[in-house]
Amino acid sequence: MFPARKILCPTDFSAASVQAFSNAAEIALHNVAEIYLVHVLPVLLADAESTVLMQLRDYERILQPQQRLEQLAKPLLAKGIKVQTVVTRGDPATEIVNLAKQKMVDIIVIATHGNTGWRRLAFGSVAEKVVRTATCPVLTIRSSAQGAAADTDRGANT
DSSP: OOSOSEEEEEOOSSHHHHHHHHHHHHHHHHHTOEEEEEEEEOSSEEOTTSOOEEOHHHHHHHHOHHHHHHHHHHHHHHTTOOEEEEEEESOHHHHHHHHHHHHTOSEEEEEEOOOOHHHHHHHOOHHHHHHHHOSSOEEEEEOHHHHHHHHHHHHHHO
16 A cells, blocks of 8 residues: 555645645655646535525536636646546545545545534535545545634633
């Protein structure tokens, strides 16, 4: 398995997932590995605060995931790292795990968003589901902004 030759890195384009991609890029540089940069379009999109639903094609048109993936990949391609971009549809955790199996990746590098309390209960954690169901190792990356916020919260409560 190691050194890793195939790395899957899902992104939702958040700061945390871009940071995870940066970590995946470091692993790829040191291991001469290729990266599968993935965005999963969820089948059902609902705002947590309302009952507003958006058509998937409208979401895709607004988000432009393929173009955004290509923008993220461009600096790595310039360094000679092989990056394949993939946009798929479905349940994010399921699609990530299935793609990892299909591409026979050595490791998944995924961001955690640090949701706790009711948000975690209501929405679950894609990273947690991936960790539980993946057949390959999963490296979870917690963004430094989340760590700083957690440290601040702990300090305020002591």
